[in-house]
Amino acid sequence: MVLHDLIERLDPNQTSFTDFDDMFEYLINACRPALQQCPTPLYRGMSFMEKGHKLSKVISTGTRVDNDDGGITWGARSVTDYKTSFNNWMVKNFNYKYLTEGIFTSGKMQVSKYYGEIFIVLPIGKFEFVWSKHIEDQCDISIHINKPSFGFTDEKFTDLMDSCEYSNTNLSSALKSGHEIILNCDRYIHISKKTLSDWDSEYTSLEDLWADLRG
Numbered sequence: 001m002v003l004h005d006l007i008e009r010l011d012p013n014q015t016s017f018t019d020f021d022d023m024f025e026y027l028i029n030a031c032r033p034a035l036q037q038c039p040t041p042l043y044r045g046m047s048f049m050e051k052g053h054k055l056s057k058v059i060s061t062g063t064r065v066d067n068d069d070g071g072i073t074w075g076a077r078s079v080t081d082y083k084t085s086f087n088n089w090m091v092k093n094f095n096y097k098y099l100t101e102g103i104f105t106s107g108k109m110q111v112s113k114y115y116g117e118i119f120i121v122l123p124i125g126k127f128e129f130v131w132s133k134h135i136e137d138q139c140d141i142s143i144h145i146n147k148p149s150f151g152f153t154d155e156k157f158t159d160l161m162d163s164c165e166y167s168n169t170n171l172s173s174a175l176k177s178g179h180e181i182i183l184n185c186d187r188y189i190h191i192s193k194k195t196l197s198d199w200d201s202e203y204t205s206l207e208d209l210w211a212d213l214r215g
Contacts, residue, residue, distance in 0.1 A: 020199050020201050023199070024212075024213070027122065027189070027213055028213055028215070030124050030125070031122040031123065031124055031125075031189070031213070033123070033125065033126055033127060034121075034122055034123045034127060035122075035210075035213050035214045036214075037171050038171060038172075038175060038210075039172060039175070039214070040107060040175050040207070040210070041107075041109075041120040041121075041206060041207060041210040042105040042106075042107065042120060042121040042122075042175075042181065042183070043105060043106050043107070043108065043109050043111070043112040043118055043119070043120060043121070044103065044104065044105045044106075044112055044115075044118075044119050044120075044121045044190065045112035045113055045114060045115030045116040045117065045118055045119070046115065046116045046117055046119060046190070047115065047116030047117065082142065082145070083099055083100055085154065085157050086098075086099040086141075086161070087099050087100060089157075089158060089161045090130070090166075093166065094128075094130055094166070094168055096128070096184045098130055098182045098184065099138070099182075101184075102130075102182035102183055102184055103121065103182065103183040103184075103185065103188060104138075104180050104181075104182055104183075105121050105180070105181045105182075105183060106178055106179070106180055106181060107174060107175030107176060107177065107178055107181065108178035110178075111136075111137075111178050111180075117192055117194075118192060118193070118206070119190040119191060119192045119195075120190070120191050120192075120206045120209070120210060121183070121188055121189075121190055122188060122189045122190075122191065122213075123183060123185035123187070123188045124185070124186070124187040124188055124189065125185070125186065125187070126185070127183055127184060127185035127188075128168060128183070128184040128185070129168060129171060129174070129181050129182060129183050129184065130166050130167065130168050130181075130182050130184075131166065131167060131171075131174040131177070131179055131180065131181045131182070132164045132165055132166045132167070132179060133165060133167075133173070133177060133179065134163070134164050134165060135164050135166075135179060135180070136177075136178065136179045136180065137179075137180055138180065141160070141161075141164070144160065145157065145160070191206065191209070192206075193205075193206060196209070
């Protein structure tokens with residue numbers, strides 16, 4: 001799927017583009033809040049293992065659907081229990097299930113590379129986010145609570161989450177930190193370097209594209 005086809009599907013009122021510049025203008029308007037708030041790109045690493053799946057043709061959209069944990073356990077709690085506890089804390093403090101429905105990104109490309117092919121993320125329209133100056137990755141929390149010495153209880157987990165000092169402000173600092181930034185948005189566009197070639201565009205750098213979209 002090339003970007004032209006994707007945007008037509010996302011916005012039924014936008015049915016045709018005359019050229020790359022036309023699509024470029026659409027992105028400026030559709031993704032204005034993110035471009036205004038983010039001086040540098042939001043990166044996301046993705047891997048696709050399905051047979052015959054062509055990563056260069058894929059741009060993901062929509063709220064992330066969480067996968068079943070398959071009965072995995074962390075210490076005395078299953079992954080499902082951990083997700084429930086984390087989401088309950090997030091809903092109480094930020095009114096959204098960020099762990100299972102959020103989009104995980106980072107302001108540092110090298111961090112996202114660990115998870116697969118690099119994409120920049122462009123939320124369409126308004127979006128919200130959370131991040132922690134203490135938590136680089138969810139693994140920081142999961143490793144801690146999996147220690148036998150932690151002794152998982154709801155009270156201990158709440159205290160741990162409180163100590164993480166998650167915030168929904170200061171996005172520029174979040175980007176500079178390289179820590180995970182979890183997005184809450186209705187729709188978003190992923191663009192990779194391989195995607196740029198589908199456009200027959202002059203861009204070879206995701207950073208240059210982001211900078212020019214910001215103007």
